[in-house]
Amino acid sequence: AQSVTQLGSHVSVSEGALVLLRCNYSSSVPPYLFWYVQYPNQGLQLLLKYTTGATLVKGINGFEAEFKKSETSFHLTKPSAHMSDAAEYFCAVTRYAGGNEKLTFGTGTRLTIIP
Amino acid sequence: DSGVTQTPKHLITATGQRVTLRCSPRSGDLSVYWYQQSLDQGLQFLIQYYNGEERAKGNILERFSAQQFPDLHSELNLSSLELGDSALYFCASSGVGVLAGTNTGELFFGEGSRLTVL
Numbered sequence: 675a676q677s678v679t680q681l682g683s684h685v686s687v688s689e690g691a692l693v694l695l696r697c698n699y700s701s702s703v704p705p706y707l708f709w710y711v712q713y714p715n716q717g718l719q720l721l722l723k724y725t726t727g728a729t730l731v732k733g734i735n736g737f738e739a740e741f742k743k744s745e746t747s748f749h750l751t752k753p754s755a756h757m758s759d760a761a762e763y764f765c766a767v768t769r770y771a772g773g774n775e776k777l778t779f780g781t782g783t784r785l786t787i788i789p
Numbered sequence: 790d791s792g793v794t795q796t797p798k799h800l801i802t803a804t805g806q807r808v809t810l811r812c813s814p815r816s817g818d819l820s821v822y823w824y825q826q827s828l829d830q831g832l833q834f835l836i837q838y839y840n841g842e843e844r845a846k847g848n849i850l851e852r853f854s855a856q857q858f859p860d861l862h863s864e865l866n867l868s869s870l871e872l873g874d875s876a877l878y879f880c881a882s883s884g885v886g887v888l889a890g891t892n893t894g895e896l897f898f899g900e901g902s903r904l905t906v907l
Contacts, residue, residue, distance in 0.1 A: 777822075777834070778834065781831045782831060
């Protein structure tokens, strides 16, 4: 079974500062990893995904994440935080690309941006 | 706009009642997933349907049931409602059909149905 652990249920950063949201995964097979964002009163929106190939993946809104197999991590970063980044972020894992596998989500990290 | 439509957006009902949540997946998507999001449990996978058939089951209570119809829309039925069933229920779909070769497991989420049980 796969699982993801998100370290820190709440993270606060100043506007313009680096954003780092941590995610560690557990999987017995090569994982497919995702970061989703949820803005208030909205559904989840895909930020970025890692399937195969390049381990540094870039997503929307300036976010990127690096798949590190040796550390079983898939941390999300953004060089400079913007007020509009305030939201809840979810890391998720699935087994393989096939479209029929459920995503297993982490518990989420609420990001607050300090003006 | 993800292309996934959920109705109703908000629902308030009493304990013991039964409600039905509806989901229309993105055009062409064959898989539909239901998730429950609550403050104490986070995002929990409930059930998945693929082209009308149940494909995977998660933490779905026996009081809950779902189905996917020939037109691919799905309904989640919640019965004998309890206070603890109050949550946001999300539907998501994924493309398998003609895009199977390029599908990478991404789910497209609706905006959710917020259920409040009083």
